[in-house]
Amino acid sequence: MSATPITKLPAASTGTGDSRQEEPEGNALLTLDHVTKAFTGKDGSPLEILHPTTLNIGHGERIAIVGPSGSGKSTLLSLLGTLDMPTSGTLRYDGENVAAMGERRRSELRAERIGFVFQQFHLIATVSALENVMTGLQYTDLPRRERRERAAEALEQVGLGERLHHRPSQLSGGEQQRVAIARALAKQPDIIFADEPTGALDTDTGHAIIELLLRAADQGASLVVVTHDPNIAARFPRRLHIQDGMVTELDEGGVRHA
Amino acid sequence: MRKPFATRIADLLHAAWIGATGRVSRTILASLGIALGVAAYVALSGIAASNQAALLARLDALGANLQVVAPGQDATGQPVPLPSYAPDTIARQSAVERVGVFLTPPASAQVFKNELVPKTNGNALAVAVMRPGALKAVDVSFAQGRGIDARNENLPVAVLGSEAAYRLGVNEPGDRILIDNEWYGVIGILDPVPQAQAFNASVIIGAQWALDHYPDRAESIGAISRIYVRTTPGDAESLRRMIAHAANLTGGNVSVTASADLSQARNATNDSLTTLGLMIGVIALAVGGMSIANMMIVTVMERRGEIGLRRALGATPGNIRLQFVAEAALLSAIGGLAGVAIGAGAAMSVAIGAGQPTVLDWAGLPMAWGAAVLVGILAGLYPASRAARLTPTEALRGE
Numbered sequence: 001m002s003a004t005p006i007t008k009l010p011a012a013s014t015g016t017g018d019s020r021q022e023e024p025e026g027n028a029l030l031t032l033d034h035v036t037k038a039f040t041g042k043d044g045s046p047l048e049i050l051h052p053t054t055l056n057i058g059h060g061e062r063i064a065i066v067g068p069s070g071s072g073k074s075t076l077l078s079l080l081g082t083l084d085m086p087t088s089g090t091l092r093y094d095g096e097n098v099a100a101m102g103e104r105r106r107s108e109l110r111a112e113r114i115g116f117v118f119q120q121f122h123l124i125a126t127v128s129a130l131e132n133v134m135t136g137l138q139y140t141d142l143p144r145r146e147r148r149e150r151a152a153e154a155l156e157q158v159g160l161g162e163r164l165h166h167r168p169s170q171l172s173g174g175e176q177q178r179v180a181i182a183r184a185l186a187k188q189p190d191i192i193f194a195d196e197p198t199g200a201l202d203t204d205t206g207h208a209i210i211e212l213l214l215r216a217a218d219q220g221a222s223l224v225v226v227t228h229d230p231n232i233a234a235r236f237p238r239r240l241h242i243q244d245g246m247v248t249e250l251d252e253g254g255v256r257h258a
Numbered sequence: 259m260r261k262p263f264a265t266r267i268a269d270l271l272h273a274a275w276i277g278a279t280g281r282v283s284r285t286i287l288a289s290l291g292i293a294l295g296v297a298a299y300v301a302l303s304g305i306a307a308s309n310q311a312a313l314l315a316r317l318d319a320l321g322a323n324l325q326v327v328a329p330g331q332d333a334t335g336q337p338v339p340l341p342s343y344a345p346d347t348i349a350r351q352s353a354v355e356r357v358g359v360f361l362t363p364p365a366s367a368q369v370f371k372n373e374l375v376p377k378t379n380g381n382a383l384a385v386a387v388m389r390p391g392a393l394k395a396v397d398v399s400f401a402q403g404r405g406i407d408a409r410n411e412n413l414p415v416a417v418l419g420s421e422a423a424y425r426l427g428v429n430e431p432g433d434r435i436l437i438d439n440e441w442y443g444v445i446g447i448l449d450p451v452p453q454a455q456a457f458n459a460s461v462i463i464g465a466q467w468a469l470d471h472y473p474d475r476a477e478s479i480g481a482i483s484r485i486y487v488r489t490t491p492g493d494a495e496s497l498r499r500m501i502a503h504a505a506n507l508t509g510g511n512v513s514v515t516a517s518a519d520l521s522q523a524r525n526a527t528n529d530s531l532t533t534l535g536l537m538i539g540v541i542a543l544a545v546g547g548m549s550i551a552n553m554m555i556v557t558v559m560e561r562r563g564e565i566g567l568r569r570a571l572g573a574t575p576g577n578i579r580l581q582f583v584a585e586a587a588l589l590s591a592i593g594g595l596a597g598v599a600i601g602a603g604a605a606m607s608v609a610i611g612a613g614q615p616t617v618l619d620w621a622g623l624p625m626a627w628g629a630a631v632l633v634g635i636l637a638g639l640y641p642a643s644r645a646a647r648l649t650p651t652e653a654l655r656g657e
Contacts, residue, residue: 078650078651081570083569083649083650083651083654084650084651103574103575107569107572107573107574107577108572109572110569110570110571110572111571111572111573112572116567116570116571118567118654120563122563122564122567122654124280124564124567125280126276126279127276127280131276135567135568135571136571138273138568138571138573139568139571139572139573139574139577140261140572141261143262143265144265144268144269
């Protein structure tokens with residue numbers, strides 16, 4: 001069984017044979033066109049962490065990215081989330097070239113349309129759950145009152161309606177991650193990126209968190225989850241495998257053939 | 259749609275507040291430097307101001323507001339006598355508190371301890387002729403005895419300046435001295451008079467007695483030789499003009515001089531004490547600023563995760579920079595307030611303890627606070643730009 005890196009496909013035909021193939025590329029939420037990421041190694045030579053990658057992510061799509069640690073999962077996620085810029089190739093968000101946007105416009109994009117969930121939750125320890133979720137809206141144009149309302153709603157949605165004023169230290173790990181999910185949901189994003197969201201949680205809690213993310217995505221957001229847990233990946237209709245900087249599409253049956 | 263300015267400020271202050279109050283003990287320690295700096299400045303300038311107020315009060319008592327009116331000279335150098343109404347017109351001016359009138363002493367009057375002293379052994383003592391109350395305007399104090407008043411002004415009595423008493427060998431009131439071959443009873447001896455040193459070597463007799471005793475010279479003795487004018491403190495030059503005009507309404511020349519030139523001392527003291535306070539304050543603030551900068555650098559390193567998170571949530575590098583500058587400014591603002599309170603309290607208690615007037619440089623307090631905030635902003639700039647330079651991925655990895 002030979003894995004076929006999607007990067008081998010010519011740019012003109014981005015088809016990978018999956019369902020998104022039917023959509024015109026312009027309709028995809030995110031498109032990567034021969035995107036690479038390289039860092040400068042210790043000896044000064046460039047080190048390509050992500051080899052040329054071409055893929056689309058459609059609206060409302062749910063994707064799991066799996067792969068061993070150090071394979072480039074987080075790098076890919078940073079690129080998709082506009083937190084980092086590709087070394088070469090083009091990343092388009094809703095048809096717009098992200099590299100050409102400028103820092104301010106990219107920040108606006110993240111503020112308004114992209115939600116993040118991290119393995120380490122990244123909650124501000126000194127403020128309440130509600131304040132943490134409101135921080136997720138701080139860089140939007142919403143007035144403070146509306147941010148508060150939306151934050152309370154989002155916490156309600158993740159089942160923490162009774163814990164608005166608890167600080168992170170007063171919450172369990174699963175609850176903290178739910179606060180982080182509420183923070184991502186409150187802005188009603190186009191897409192949610194979750195980087196190992198269950199990595200710091202026990203199995204049952206982890207599954208509950210994935211359940212929550214999938215349910216949240218039912219409201220229309222795309223969902224991209226990085227995980228190294230095959231059981232979790234199995235719950236996603238589309239799975240990308242990444243190893244040594246090479247991205248391949250998997251389907252339910254295993255490796256997708258070209 | 260752009261975020262309204264008020265929301266922007268509210269967000270900024272909120273983020274700064276969360277950051278600064280998240281680690282209370284560190285916040286206190288970091289802003290302590292600024293607090294001590296501001297306190298040092300406020301306390302020192304307050305103590306300086308109290309010292310100065312006390313010193314100025316003493317200077318004023320001595321003679322900063324004591325003017326001496328004397329006959330002027332006309333164009334040919336001839337003295338222009340002071341009109342006899344001058345003491346009354348001067349006393350009527352609102353800035354004038356007290357007027358002391360001295361008449362012209364009898365010419366060539368010599369003073370001796372007794373008749374045995376050879377007439378050639380003059381002791382360079384001057385005779386002054388005073389109207390009752392004149393010494394009050396000079397504000398002298400008596401080492402012993404008392405002055406010449408309405409009850410004894412027509413008696414042969416004398417008041418001795420401190421130096422005069424020493425030269426005449428008079429130790430206490432009750433002794434007799436010989437003035438112009440006439441015995442006078444000494445009724446009082448003055449303390450040294452720094453504000454009008456001429457009195458130290460003077461023998462003062464009463465005007466009424468002098469006029470009665472020298473009836474043939476009544477006209478020359480009756481002419482006013484000096485008027486000491488005690489005024490409220492104020493601009494010396496305009497006071498002088500006002501007194502000169504009042505002393506001779508017809509515009510004749512009048513000499514008005516400050517009894518002692520203390521106005522310069524007043525200004526000099528003012529400057530040097532304030533400069534000292536300012537210098538110490540500036541040094542202390544600089545040290546305080548460094549402690550805030552130091553703490554902010556540590557904070558930025560520690561809170562890389564939060565910085566990464568905020569970038570992921572849509573904060574621009576500018577947002578991050580502003581947040582940390584605002585946090586540093588908040589630290590110094592809190593420290594500055596505490597410093598103003600501590601400094602003012604210290605200055606006041608020192609002043610009260612020393613029995614000095616409690617004077618604070620009120621206008622200086624908001625300025626000291628403002629300087630502290632400015633120092634905080636400056637101290638925050640470098641750490642904040644380090645925070646802003648972190649890329650989101652670096653920052654997120656950092657925790």
